[in-house]
Amino acid sequence: DLMSDVQSTLPKDLNDKYLLTRRIGTGVCGEVRLAFERSTCKKVAVKIINKKNFQSEGTATRNATTEIEILQRIDHPCLIKTLDFYQSEESYYIVLELMEGGELFNKVKSQQQLQEPVAKLYFYQMLLAVQYLHGNGIIHRDLKPENVLLSSSEDVCLVKLTDFNQSRILEEAVLMRTLCGTPSYLAPEVFTHASTTGYGLAVDAWSLGVLLFVCLGGYPPFHETFCRQQKGREAESVRDQIIRGEFTMVQSKWRHVSDQAKDVVRRLLVVDPTHRMSIQEALQHPWLQDPEMQNKAHKLMYPDTAAAMEEAEPEASAASTRKRGRRADEDAT
Numbered sequence: 063d064l065m066s067d068v069q070s071t072l073p074k075d076l077n078d079k080y081l082l083t084r085r086i087g088t089g090v091c092g093e094v095r096l097a098f099e100r101s102t103c104k105k106v107a108v109k110i111i112n113k114k115n116f117q118s119e120g121t122a123t124r125n126a127t128t129e130i131e132i133l134q135r136i137d138h139p140c141l142i143k144t145l146d147f148y149q150s151e152e153s154y155y156i157v158l159e160l161m162e163g164g165e166l167f168n169k170v171k172s173q174q175q176l177q178e179p180v181a182k183l184y185f186y187q188m189l190l191a192v193q194y195l196h197g198n199g200i201i202h203r204d205l206k207p208e209n210v211l212l213s214s215s216e217d218v219c220l221v222k223l224t225d226f227n228q229s230r231i232l233e234e235a236v237l238m239r240t241l242c243g244t245p246s247y248l249a250p251e252v253f254t255h256a257s258t259t260g261y262g263l264a265v266d267a268w269s270l271g272v273l274l275f276v277c278l279g280g281y282p283p284f285h286e287t288f289c290r291q292q293k294g295r296e297a298e299s300v301r302d303q304i305i306r307g308e309f310t311m312v313q314s315k316w317r318h319v320s321d322q323a324k325d326v327v328r329r330l331l332v333v334d335p336t337h338r339m340s341i342q343e344a345l346q347h348p349w350l351q352d353p354e355m356q357n358k359a360h361k362l363m364y365p366d367t368a369a370a371m372e373e374a375e376p377e378a379s380a381a382s383t384r385k386r387g388r389r390a391d392e393d394a395t
């Protein structure tokens with residue numbers, strides 16, 4: 063049957079350690095299956111990347127090995143951890159931690175838009191995850207609702223980013239090699255790093271703006287228009303809408319969204335990357351100076367620390383919440 067057929071083509075050591083079952087997600091480069099570690103019955107996700115999906119062997123190896131290198135290097139509560147890696151003639155198998163809540167994409171699709179406090183809690187965790195990646199010289203480059211996973215079906219839950227095969231590690235080595243050549247043709251920004259770190263990082267800020275727009279509004283800011291002809295003019299392609307940074311906050315969907323939340327979206331969806339709000343600036347934006355939300359996020363991200371604090375000094379942990387609140391007030395004034 064289907065299962066035995068899937069089992070038979072798996073690398074032996076993968077099959078010995080894990081029992082693969084139903085498909086739980088699909089990506090551009092393959093599929094994700096629910097699996098059980100045979101020795102512990104622990105649930106995991108196994109991402110199967112089809113080698114032939116990449117145009118040439120070169121990119122396949124580079125993409126997958128880049129992804130593996132990246133996945134093994136990172137360690138943050140809001141980034142999916144790699145547990146194991148196998149490969150066969152035709153595929154790569156990446157064993158990842160399972161997120162029971164599935165993709166954010168499905169939650170937004172079924173719920174239409176998220177309540178603002180939920181969108182804020184998720185967005186704050188995404189910002190911290192991307193801030194960590196950037197701090198390690200990694201650009202995600204493929205942030206979208208399918209790559210944002212939820213730890214449970216509860217609104218208040220941990221959020222993790224996944225799908226690193228589009229990421230690019232800003233290897234200093236690459237830049238050094240570039241600078242060894244004849245510099246006469248190199249653009250100034252190559253020297254000022256704007257071409258690799260400055261400019262590159264801003265792409266993730268844009269994507270987070272699109273993600274926040276979808277969470278708050280329940281529809282994407284840049285999309286194909288259903289009626290091709292609008293007021294006699296050709297409807298703009300998605301590409302043109304993006305290049306012009308043209309989006310509309312439809313009143314029926316956005317009337318209940320706070321001005322501060324709208325301001326975060328507007329400052330991220332700025333066409334000029336040098337004028338776009340950075341991740342750091344977003345973390346300092348008034349909308350996110352919300353100690354209650356931040357404490358919820360920290361309890362989700364560092365449950366042991368929070369529990370230990372509660373147990374050791376119940377008063378202290380309450381005080382730290384109040385203190386975080388006072389600091390936020392000071393910052394805001």
Ligand SMILES: C/C(=N\O)c1ccc(O)cc1O
Pocket residue numbers: 086087094107109142158159160161162163164165211224
């Ligand atoms: C890629 C992945 N985890 O790492 C995953 C993908 C889809 C899904 O429904 C649940 C999941 O845990």
